[in-house]
Amino acid sequence: MPNPTIVSDFRAGLASGKLLIQKCGDCGEVNMWPRYACPHCQSENLGWQEANGKGTLHSFCVLRQGAPEGFEEDLPYAIGVVKLEEGVQLAVRLVPDASEDWSSYQCDDQVEFVGKESGRECASFRRVGG
Numbered sequence: 347m348p349n350p351t352i353v354s355d356f357r358a359g360l361a362s363g364k365l366l367i368q369k370c371g372d373c374g375e376v377n378m379w380p381r382y383a384c385p386h387c388q389s390e391n392l393g394w395q396e397a398n399g400k401g402t403l404h405s406f407c408v409l410r411q412g413a414p415e416g417f418e419e420d421l422p423y424a425i426g427v428v429k430l431e432e433g434v435q436l437a438v439r440l441v442p443d444a445s446e447d448w449s450s451y452q453c454d455d456q457v458e459f460v461g462k463e464s465g466r467e468c469a470s471f472r473r474v475g476g
């Protein structure tokens with residue numbers, strides 16, 4: 347599968363257990379997902395910083411059937427949108443809770459980065475304290 351330059355650093359970070367977010371070298375603002383130009387000042391001087399991995403679960407859904415083509419074998423799985431403490435949001439996979447389900451998850455839960463666990467090129471998060 348092609349690995350576009352704009353996400354290769356992010357994916358390399360995931361592979362080594364780091365959650366990287368894009369940071370502008372000129373205005374200092376962070377943004378996600380990766381862009382070719384800073385959405386705040388249009389600079390192309392973009393780099394990366396490691397996020398602290400803590401955030402709030404903005405929304406999520408559990409897929410039990412009807413996965414998009416190519417994702418059928420992942421079922422069931424949960425996708426969430428997490429707002430990181432750094433202020434940016436990204437789509438993540440959610441780790442099942444102790445009951446091997448996602449029934450304990452609620453919007454606004456505090457969640458934390460746990461690495462790349464799904465076999466997909468995305469970050470996995472779990473509830474804090476549960």
Ligand SMILES: [Zn+2]
Pocket residue numbers: 370371372373374375384385386387388389
């Ligand atoms: Zn900028």
